[in-house]
Amino acid sequence: MRLFYLLFLSLLLAVAAIADPQYEEHLHLEPLPQGLLLASFNFKSNATLQSFEQQHFTYIPRSLGQILQHARTKELHLRFSSGRWDAESWGARPWDGTKEGGTGVEVWAWIEADTGEEASLRWITLNHALSGLFCASLNFIDSTRTTRPVHTYEPVGDHSNTSLSSLHLLHGTLPREVVCTENLTPFLKLLPCKGKAGISSLLNGHKLFDASWQSMSIDVRPVCPESSLGCIVEMEQTVDMVLDIERSKRPHDNPIPRPAPADQLICDTSKPYSSSEACFPMDMSSTQSWSLSDVFGRPIKGSCLANHIRGDRSESVCIRVPYEHQVFSSQGSVERKDPSSSHRCYILPEYDAFEMALPQQESQAALPRPSPPLYASRSFTGHGQERGGVQSLLTNPSPNSAVSFTYFETLPWFMKPYLHTLKAQIAAFPSQSQEEIIKSIYYRPALDRQRGTQLELQISVPPASTVRLTYDFEKAILRYTEYPPDANRGFDIAPAVIRLYPDPANPSSKAVYLRTTSLLLSLPTPDFSMPYNVIILTSTVIALAFGSIYNLLVRRFVGADEVESFSLAKVKARIKGRWAVIKDRFSMKKEKKNQ
Secondary structure, eight states, X not given: OHHHHXXXXXXHHHHHHHHSOXXXXXXEEEEETTTEEEEEEEEEEEEEHHHHHTTOOSSSOHHHHHHHHHTTEEEEEEEEEEEOOOHHHHOSOGGGGTXXXXXXXXXXXXXXXXXXXXXXXXXXXXXXXHHHHHTSOGXXXXXXXXXXXXXXXXXXXXXXXXHHXXXXXXXXXXXXXXXXXXXXXXXXXXXXXXXXXXXXXXXXXXXXXXXXXXEEEEEEEEEOOTTSSSOEXXXXXEEEEEEEHHHHTSOTTOOSOOOOOGGGOOBOTTSTTOSSSOOOBOOOGGGOOEEHHHHHSSOEESOTTTTTOOSSOOOOEEEEOOTTSOOEEOTTOEEEEETTTTEEEEEOOSSSEEOEEEOOOSOOOOOOOOOOSOEEEEEEEOOSSSEEEEEEEEEEOOSSOOEEEEEEEEEOTTEEEEEEEEEEEESSOTTSOGGGTEEEEEEEOOBTTTBOEEEEEEEEEOTTEEEEEXXXXXXXXXXXXXXXXXXXXXXXXXXXXXXXXXXXXXXXXXXXXXXXXXXXEOOOOOOTHHHHHHHHHHHHHHHHHHHHHHHHHHSOOOOGGGSOOOOHHHHHHHHHHHXXXXXXXXXXXXXXXXX
């Protein structure tokens, strides 16, 4: 009986430990070339699937959890991005591009429904609710901006085979959306400490949206660990940004950059034109001194949920610098070095502020960044307002192995591509057959004002080669009510999404995602000043005609012979009469005062 009691107690403690919601946060810092700094914030919270379905919310916010339950959303991925990731200078993307989105807002989700029409209705409900929660224009994602990818996305969470059959994938983009502080504030409110403590206290809208590139992501998915007794719902929030250290260190009272004096310049004497009169400044930005307060404007305000974490506290802040570099941290933090990976991690103090500083370094050695497996760029070709073309350059930097991937494009309905003009050529070998490059094509044509064009290509690029992918399209003419207020600026085209397949020889490899930059399409635009000119001219004519007719009908005309002749004597008599009246009034006032 005692043994049974001990077994039951141990099982109860194990279930309680598993059922206890957990929260983790991590900040990764890595200097980049040209005086830039990559900062990756990661917040991860989870709850048991049973407590989530019963609406027992602890670390997962109730506002988002109830939206997902109402829309029957089993997996959600939401992205807010701005700027451009410079792969040639900065190397591979953080998180292998899985936390990155296209310019503007991008969202895709797996929704449980019996039919496609029911999934579309729940998709609209989900977007409207998320629009209000994050102060974004997600409610404008209608059927014309929604697609159903076939090869590009796969569920990241753990779903049973029975549930997968009833899940529908829907994807939407808003490349025109401007990401700003109104989106960051509700993003921080989803965190347990809401930006008041922990690494989230560094997230400042003035610094975040002054970055050269930034991306905010939210991922909600079910996870069923093999070592666990049940499934959990995991919500992961990520903020990635590339900051200019020199620009971030400028004081608020003097933000205008000014050139350094000539006596403070360090010239690069390796240049052939270097002399006493010509100086090419040496790039010392990679070794300049900086601290958290300089870059983010404030230190980290203690540890988030220090009283709720069981056992040893994990490392919250890590920086990747050469092993010989000096890094100073505030008192009360614990530092751990990893010589193999050049990482230094710190355990934050529970209640005191944490500060980290890097002084000016003499060493010029920089850690190499991993190169991306593929370089991609996209641009418009052609001229005129009737037709155009799209050109995508896909470069494989590997000298030994080919790269296979899925190329996914979402085009608006007023941009109608000609599929027979689709061509794929290798720059060095233009005569190579197209079938060797494009393995398969999935094409869903557009319907005017109902849905956009969906194009998915499975492409293979040979080693050390560049594939030029081109096609022509026709521009449609819109109604004058369908143009935005700034019609002459153009229409934003969503970036192309590229999914690189995992390496079959490496079981631990995962899919890598890339995104091209968005495009700006110019459509035939009418002269919107003409209605204004017509209104002004019409109003003037009506005013003149109405005024003339009104005067004829209302005004009384008197003949010249009917008017009394002018007499100077009568005018003098009237003036004398007025003066007499005024004189009598003054005399009466004086008499009253005397009485």
